[in-house]
Amino acid sequence: MQLYCGTTTQFVDDTLQNRITGRLEEAFFTHFRYRPSHSEVNSWRNSLRAMCNVVQYARLDDNGLVLEYQLPLTSKRLDFMITGRDARGAANAVIVELKQWSEAQASNVDGCVATFVAGAVRDELHPSVQVGQYHQYLEDFNPVFSSGDVTLSACSYLHNWSFDARSEFFSSRHSSAIARYPLFAGDQTTGLATFMTSRVDRGGGSEVLQTVLQSKYKASKKLMEHVAGVIAGRPEYVLLDEQLVVFETVLGLARSELDGPRRTALIVKGGPGTGKSVIALNLMSRLLRDGFNAHYATGSRAFTETLRAIIGRRGAPQFMYFNSYGEAEPDAIDVLICDEAHRLRKLSGDRFRPSRTGKPQVEEILNAAKLAVFLIDDRQVVRPNEVGSSAYIREHAERLGCEVREHTLEAQFRCAGSDGFVNWIANTLAVERTANAIWEGDERFDFRIFPSPESLEQAIRARAAQGHSARLAAGFCWPWSKPNPDGTLLDDVVLGDWRRPWNARPEAKRLAAGIPKAQLWAHEPGGLDQVGCVYTAQGFEFDYIGVVFGRDLRYDMDAQAWIGDRKASFDRPVKQGGEAFIDLVKNTYRVLLSRGLRGCYVHFVDRDTERFFRTRIDGRVAEPRLDELLAAPTAVEPEHVEPFRRVPPGDVRPFETCVPLYDLAVAAGRFSDAQAIDEVGLGDEDRRAGDFTWVELPEAFRPQRGLFVARVVGDSMNRRIPNGAWCLFRRASAGSRNDRVVVAQHRDIADPETGGRFTVKVYESKKERLPDGSWRHTSIVLRPDTTAAGYEPIVLAPEAAADLRIVAELVAVLG
Numbered sequence: 001m002q003l004y005c006g007t008t009t010q011f012v013d014d015t016l017q018n019r020i021t022g023r024l025e026e027a028f029f030t031h032f033r034y035r036p037s038h039s040e041v042n043s044w045r046n047s048l049r050a051m052c053n054v055v056q057y058a059r060l061d062d063n064g065l066v067l068e069y070q071l072p073l074t075s076k077r078l079d080f081m082i083t084g085r086d087a088r089g090a091a092n093a094v095i096v097e098l099k100q101w102s103e104a105q106a107s108n109v110d111g112c113v114a115t116f117v118a119g120a121v122r123d124e125l126h127p128s129v130q131v132g133q134y135h136q137y138l139e140d141f142n143p144v145f146s147s148g149d150v151t152l153s154a155c156s157y158l159h160n161w162s163f164d165a166r167s168e169f170f171s172s173r174h175s176s177a178i179a180r181y182p183l184f185a186g187d188q189t190t191g192l193a194t195f196m197t198s199r200v201d202r203g204g205g206s207e208v209l210q211t212v213l214q215s216k217y218k219a220s221k222k223l224m225e226h227v228a229g230v231i232a233g234r235p236e237y238v239l240l241d242e243q244l245v246v247f248e249t250v251l252g253l254a255r256s257e258l259d260g261p262r263r264t265a266l267i268v269k270g271g272p273g274t275g276k277s278v279i280a281l282n283l284m285s286r287l288l289r290d291g292f293n294a295h296y297a298t299g300s301r302a303f304t305e306t307l308r309a310i311i312g313r314r315g316a317p318q319f320m321y322f323n324s325y326g327e328a329e330p331d332a333i334d335v336l337i338c339d340e341a342h343r344l345r346k347l348s349g350d351r352f353r354p355s356r357t358g359k360p361q362v363e364e365i366l367n368a369a370k371l372a373v374f375l376i377d378d379r380q381v382v383r384p385n386e387v388g389s390s391a392y393i394r395e396h397a398e399r400l401g402c403e404v405r406e407h408t409l410e411a412q413f414r415c416a417g418s419d420g421f422v423n424w425i426a427n428t429l430a431v432e433r434t435a436n437a438i439w440e441g442d443e444r445f446d447f448r449i450f451p452s453p454e455s456l457e458q459a460i461r462a463r464a465a466q467g468h469s470a471r472l473a474a475g476f477c478w479p480w481s482k483p484n485p486d487g488t489l490l491d492d493v494v495l496g497d498w499r500r501p502w503n504a505r506p507e508a509k510r511l512a513a514g515i516p517k518a519q520l521w522a523h524e525p526g527g528l529d530q531v532g533c534v535y536t537a538q539g540f541e542f543d544y545i546g547v548v549f550g551r552d553l554r555y556d557m558d559a560q561a562w563i564g565d566r567k568a569s570f571d572r573p574v575k576q577g578g579e580a581f582i583d584l585v586k587n588t589y590r591v592l593l594s595r596g597l598r599g600c601y602v603h604f605v606d607r608d609t610e611r612f613f614r615t616r617i618d619g620r621v622a623e624p625r626l627d628e629l630l631a632a633p634t635a636v637e638p639e640h641v642e643p644f645r646r647v648p649p650g651d652v653r654p655f656e657t658c659v660p661l662y663d664l665a666v667a668a669g670r671f672s673d674a675q676a677i678d679e680v681g682l683g684d685e686d687r688r689a690g691d692f693t694w695v696e697l698p699e700a701f702r703p704q705r706g707l708f709v710a711r712v713v714g715d716s717m718n719r720r721i722p723n724g725a726w727c728l729f730r731r732a733s734a735g736s737r738n739d740r741v742v743v744a745q746h747r748d749i750a751d752p753e754t755g756g757r758f759t760v761k762v763y764e765s766k767k768e769r770l771p772d773g774s775w776r777h778t779s780i781v782l783r784p785d786t787t788a789a790g791y792e793p794i795v796l797a798p799e800a801a802a803d804l805r806i807v808a809e810l811v812a813v814l815g
Helices: 008-016 020-032 038-057 127-141 172-180 189-200 205-214 221-232 242-257 276-289 301-311 361-368 390-399 419-428 453-465 525-529 578-593 607-615 626-630 685-691
Strands: 002-007 064-070 077-085 091-099 112-117 120-125 151-158 183-185 264-269 294-298 319-321 333-338 369-376 403-408 446-449 470-474 493-495 498-500 542-549 553-556 561-564 596-604 659-667 693-696 707-713 726-731 741-746 758-769 775-783 794-796 804-813
Touching: 002 008, 002 020, 002 205, 008 020, 008 038, 008 064, 020 038, 020 064, 038 077, 038 091, 038 151, 038 189, 064 205, 077 189, 077 205, 091 127, 091 189, 091 205, 120 127, 127 151, 127 172, 151 189, 183 189, 242 264, 242 276, 242 333, 242 369, 242 403, 264 390, 276 294, 276 333, 276 369, 294 301, 301 319, 333 361, 361 369, 361 390, 369 390, 390 403, 419 578, 446 607, 453 470, 453 498, 453 525, 453 542, 453 596, 470 525, 542 578, 553 578, 553 607, 561 578, 578 596, 596 607, 758 804
Parallel strands: 091 151, 151 183, 264 369, 264 403, 294 319, 294 333, 333 369, 446 596, 470 542, 542 596, 659 707
Antiparallel strands: 002 064, 064 077, 077 091, 112 120, 493 498, 553 561, 659 693, 707 726, 726 804, 741 758, 741 804, 758 775, 775 794
């Protein structure tokens, strides 16, 4: 979808005649069925006049042009794209991101600047980072760009800003993005014109534009391999027992049913901790690796954004929301995995943006995918506008003629595998009758009741200090304020002298240092300093969860019944849920109390509710003292268990039962000191078996020639490889390595601290064709992929690139 499409000549004429904004407004209303905001109309008017001047100055009068082009399956629209051919006759397209900004300040957020937008100073993506994401997205999802039929370039134009090299826009921390996606100021019209004319000045742009617009959405092979590699490299996503049955069922359906005449819907039911999300992530990795266009969707902003943060910016578009598929073409996606499907809503629109299709959200999903997988817990609905249930999905799937299959997960992998605790919570809250009416304790799971919020927080912080993941959460019984002007949070959750802030509101734009955005509260370390609610905790798990059980759900000891108290709730949608209020609040506390892997600690605000819970605990269950917990060591000693078995020399059968272990000390920093590569002898290990240590791989991997194990140290790849992790590598072979994680060696480049020669990074290269038909590198970039600050890409010019040796490629992180 685009709001304006034509030639540069038409664009110049419409702009000079003051028709351009009117045409955009009408196209916007026709498509979205509501009017654009005044601020958006003003930005069109100002920015497009500036671009009209550039187009005229560059004398680009035979080019294709598109404005407000919506990226497939997203709500994002790029501002301006021009098409044409260069001096060699090659087809090109240039994206220009237009900004009215006139100044910027430093931001605490990676990849952002702070600038005045919508009446306040807010953290916004640096223009080069933003347009770079659009560039990457189109290369990943539009086949004309991923195939190279049309070469795509991108830049940004800040037409209200005058160039100043000292500006935050040109800070060194943005240099990598600017090098790839240049930024031009308002007084650099000549530079922008040159950037465009060098790519499209030979005209013929209308034909190129039609090629771009007619290309169908499809994830590129490189993107699918990239996302698959990130997920497969995380050791926490391991399948067991019935999880593996569901995994193999989906793979079987993908391989056998996608070309059939009917769509398929698979409903996978399971309670908290049965491994639904682990199945979903493993399926994403395997399906993408096998060449299927798979998407992962949820209805939770916090869960989706955390996954995007883990996967990284490039892989983020494969992780979507349930409301993303209203405009998808039928069967556009091979497999659509819907996690937390109980959070489906009736329609994809809201009170600000009505649904364009008018179809139920579940039907938009079923129409978009050949195979839709719904992972659901029918008792985790926590808002009145969430309609997802097994019966609801089954009804709509059958109405659309889909083949419906179902599977139920029973085994408990959360709460230390204690089915008894999860069932006891459900029984105690009267969510469902189970056989576990009394908590008899479980040495694997630590459940405690604390007399005060202070002692509860002490216990949770003690667990965090010991190296565990731990968070505080509460029922929605206190107001939720906007941040202070300085980005700090108000202490809304108040009990006596104890005061703590909620996690940040989702719409908060600029937060003080150390305060995570709402959607990253569960993932970033600063989340320990705020109290989470069900909307930021649902879908996540922690080693220890601390819950403040509020007065919105109380047990009446006289009536022997649960009471839902709307007056004690500040959750407006739930308060408006009518008779469903008490069930929604029960589900809320069931969700919160089941977030812990190793323990759940609770403080009850209402004493009768606490007394009732205590009557449901076996009197023989001993509750450990708080002072004993606080006296525990403040660091968890890591279990140095190697994720493989070292094979005795007499049992070694090279590459049949085992692979070599190299002490490369591969660094996820810059280039590390280690053995010289010549000492490794890749390729002849079996002839010198006695010179190497050999290890037996986990069952998921089959030994074969070229594989080896080595340890990676450092944080520059911590999105994919934890510091100190053992990894499985494959000896490098011929072919493209772009976007793959590689072990690289360079004899003339050394880490200033270690003087070493090895590094592990994401490989990126650019090539040019020479007159004799051969290729050569114009640059090679070894890029970190990390949440840690201070790591810059290693950029090698052509003369240095010739001495670079790619030793191996990452297969998987073993642990």
